[in-house]
Amino acid sequence: MTDPAEVEAAAADAHRREWAAVLAATVRVTRDLDLAEECVQDAYADALRRWPTAGVPGNPAAWLTITARRRAIDAIRRDAALRARLPLLVVPEGEPAEPAEGQPGADDEAADRLSEAVPDERLRLIFICCHPALAQEAQVALTLRLVCGMSVPDIARAFLVSEPTMAARITRAKKKISVARIPYAIPRAAELGDRLTGVLAVVHLLFTAGHTAPSGPSLVRADLVEQAMHLTRMLRELMPGSADVRGLHALLLVTDARRATRTDADGRLLRLSEQDRSRWDSAALAEADAVIVGCLRAGPPGRYVLQAAIAALYAEAPAYDQTDWAQIVLLYDRLLVVWPSPVVALNRAVPLAMVDGPQAALAEVERLDADGRLSGYQYLHAIRADLLARLGRADEAADAYRRALALTSNDAERAFLLGAAAAGGSEGADGAADDACLGWKQLRRNLSGGHRGVLFGMAKVLFVVTGATYLVLKDGTRYATGYWAEEFANPYKELTDAGHEVVVATPGGVTPNVDMMSLRPSMAGGEQGALDLEAIIRSAEVLRRPLKLSDVRPEDYDAIYLPGGHGPMQDLAFDADVGRLLTAQLASGRPLAIVCHAPAAILSTRIGGVSPFKGYRVTCFTNDEEEAVGLASKTQWLLETELKEKVGVQFSRGALWEPFMVEDRNLITGQNPHSAAVLGERLLKILG
Amino acid sequence: MAQYAILIYAHDSAHALDATAEELETCDDHSDELAASESMLAAYALTPRDMATSVRADAVTDGPFLDSKEVVAGFYVIEAPDLDAALAIARRNPVVRDGGGVEVRPVHSSYLKSAAS
Numbered sequence: 011m012t013d014p015a016e017v018e019a020a021a022a023d024a025h026r027r028e029w030a031a032v033l034a035a036t037v038r039v040t041r042d043l044d045l046a047e048e049c050v051q052d053a054y055a056d057a058l059r060r061w062p063t064a065g066v067p068g069n070p071a072a073w074l075t076i077t078a079r080r081r082a083i084d085a086i087r088r089d090a091a092l093r094a095r096l097p098l099l100v101v102p103e104g105e106p107a108e109p110a111e112g113q114p115g116a117d118d119e120a121a122d123r124l125s126e127a128v129p130d131e132r133l134r135l136i137f138i139c140c141h142p143a144l145a146q147e148a149q150v151a152l153t154l155r156l157v158c159g160m161s162v163p164d165i166a167r168a169f170l171v172s173e174p175t176m177a178a179r180i181t182r183a184k185k186k187i188s189v190a191r192i193p194y195a196i197p198r199a200a201e202l203g204d205r206l207t208g209v210l211a212v213v214h215l216l217f218t219a220g221h222t223a224p225s226g227p228s229l230v231r232a233d234l235v236e237q238a239m240h241l242t243r244m245l246r247e248l249m250p251g252s253a254d255v256r257g258l259h260a261l262l263l264v265t266d267a268r269r270a271t272r273t274d275a276d277g278r279l280l281r282l283s284e285q286d287r288s289r290w291d292s293a294a295l296a297e298a299d300a301v302i303v304g305c306l307r308a309g310p311p312g313r314y315v316l317q318a319a320i321a322a323l324y325a326e327a328p329a330y331d332q333t334d335w336a337q338i339v340l341l342y343d344r345l346l347v348v349w350p351s352p353v354v355a356l357n358r359a360v361p362l363a364m365v366d367g368p369q370a371a372l373a374e375v376e377r378l379d380a381d382g383r384l385s386g387y388q389y390l391h392a393i394r395a396d397l398l399a400r401l402g403r404a405d406e407a408a409d410a411y412r413r414a415l416a417l418t419s420n421d422a423e424r425a426f427l428l429g430a431a432a433a434g435g436s437e438g439a440d441g442a443a444d445d446a447c448l449g450w451k452q453l454r455r456n457l458s459g460g461h462r463g464v465l466f467g468m469a470k471v472l473f474v475v476t477g478a479t480y481l482v483l484k485d486g487t488r489y490a491t492g493y494w495a496e497e498f499a500n501p502y503k504e505l506t507d508a509g510h511e512v513v514v515a516t517p518g519g520v521t522p523n524v525d526m527m528s529l530r531p532s533m534a535g536g537e538q539g540a541l542d543l544e545a546i547i548r549s550a551e552v553l554r555r556p557l558k559l560s561d562v563r564p565e566d567y568d569a570i571y572l573p574g575g576h577g578p579m580q581d582l583a584f585d586a587d588v589g590r591l592l593t594a595q596l597a598s599g600r601p602l603a604i605v606c607h608a609p610a611a612i613l614s615t616r617i618g619g620v621s622p623f624k625g626y627r628v629t630c631f632t633n634d635e636e637e638a639v640g641l642a643s644k645t646q647w648l649l650e651t652e653l654k655e656k657v658g659v660q661f662s663r664g665a666l667w668e669p670f671m672v673e674d675r676n677l678i679t680g681q682n683p684h685s686a687a688v689l690g691e692r693l694l695k696i697l698g
Numbered sequence: 699m700a701q702y703a704i705l706i707y708a709h710d711s712a713h714a715l716d717a718t719a720e721e722l723e724t725c726d727d728h729s730d731e732l733a734a735s736e737s738m739l740a741a742y743a744l745t746p747r748d749m750a751t752s753v754r755a756d757a758v759t760d761g762p763f764l765d766s767k768e769v770v771a772g773f774y775v776i777e778a779p780d781l782d783a784a785l786a787i788a789r790r791n792p793v794v795r796d797g798g799g800v801e802v803r804p805v806h807s808s809y810l811k812s813a814a815s
Contacts, residue, residue: 190804191700193783
């Protein structure tokens, strides 16, 4: 008896490492992908059944291959009809060797010889899966299924499509392989370069999809990254001479070395300049570096090597501002030669600004803008805005930001971002790649989200509520808080009583916590007031079913409202999703109402230190009020001060604790808890 | 061996009724080459788009069926062992270097009336 856990581990290991080899060898017998797949699946099931008693064979891959091939031969013999109608895969040269007879386990040697005779079976599998006659999404799916052995439900989950959709996609691809006779072969030398480019694009896309997986279990995302790494290692083993394969491997290593630091504890995406370099995987970086140096010495570098070299230079700098910008610009120059893409040219502008100054970079970006191909690309406008801001041309910068933002809800742009993300959207561009990944996230969400039903005459209002349960004070203690009861309850009641729908969203979709103090009779205007607030909160079931902020699309709502409490100072003030949401809402012209401490969220809208809220007339919980509740000396920062200094708002205030509202264009802000009801009334009026 | 139809898409067909031998030279050369290699089973050059007439349930209209930049300028059928071989042949079509392109489709079935006497 062998330990079941050990058997399971051995089988899982064999699945991960050997699936492709076993399947490829079985296809030689069946000449049919479906039948081969079924037989291999069965062989793995056999292993789990038989290894506990017979022991794990010395060469599990060989055992599995023999078993799968025997099953295939049996199936074909048993069913002459099957043999007759097998849609034969085109296998160009040589008939498959019949596997040796005998007991599995005794066949290790025979199988070894067999696999030596055809060492590149897996390559055929990879090239057929990534054949350009198949749509790229089908190439990706087929590669995961056939080369990596990932199950259809897992693949469907990873790409946020339904299982039947994914199954149909794979079936369609297999059908085209047999009907159009896509050969099960390694391309001829003349075509090998182009075909390999296609394979590498699939692996890179897979990696990008995993590296930037937006939601769902984090496991699935790590799974895709690992499959991409696994495929790259397999390709390196199979095509040791290819510099492009080594280059891609280096690029993935460098990129993945930063995996742990790409988001903060709350899952917020961090820019390269914000990441903790000490936590990068130094072993992976060293391995990548060795590969890159080897490639650069070997001959004229290809696209992936150059991308990897750029990413490595960013990674090698001890700090962001010590990056070797000049060297990066030189590498971009080389990259543009082998990959003359306007996106690459745009990304080059970022290091160029560090070497030749923002003016030179701006000239470059404006030349690209005039070219027209990137005018629908939001990052061109975002980078332009950043450069303008650095040159002190604030008004033009604001315009450029608005152009960038206007493009975020545009489907064509999302599709472009998808392409850019797939094409690598070079890691070099200080977060531009990560930002591009946000676009990819949005795209995937849209693909899976479908349309919201239109509710006649009834508006849909999004309440963005803090998910924090405490605020960390100056001395490190955690001050218990959350959202403020009356700031949620009063507008909620006003809106829902009028027949409008309220939807709640929080960071990460956590259930929001009410600040206990806000339910005290002394705070809620007496015993009855407190009971009323409590009743409203109890009745508001939406509070217990919040959406994730990252899943929210502002265009789905007629208005957005943010209640306060001290919670927003802990989370919404540092949340990229809320920053994106408020920025888009402000640009959309639809009402945006924010009360009390919630204007802290405006701090998250800053990009490169500039917020689109700059110059807007606003109010918020004042420093005097903070002083009055005794927290002014304890909090790490003061909201009023930060909004003035970091955002540059035009601040105004009413009397202490009195309702006070400021309206500037579509932005409506309220000073304190009692202002919430006034904001609710105003929203009601605007929504009609 | 399998049969593939290769559809030629170009801005327009070079085969106007009054086309000169000179104008058709590259097409003819390619056709000769394919015929010599014995991979070509049949070939048809079509007249330009002005000659096209389209029929739909509700109307007969002047011009190609699809209102697009390119029209089908002709098509031919080849025999090839697999898709890659077919694509290699298709890629050699002169239209590919001339701003147009070709579409390769596996043939399901065919009929050709045998040439009478």
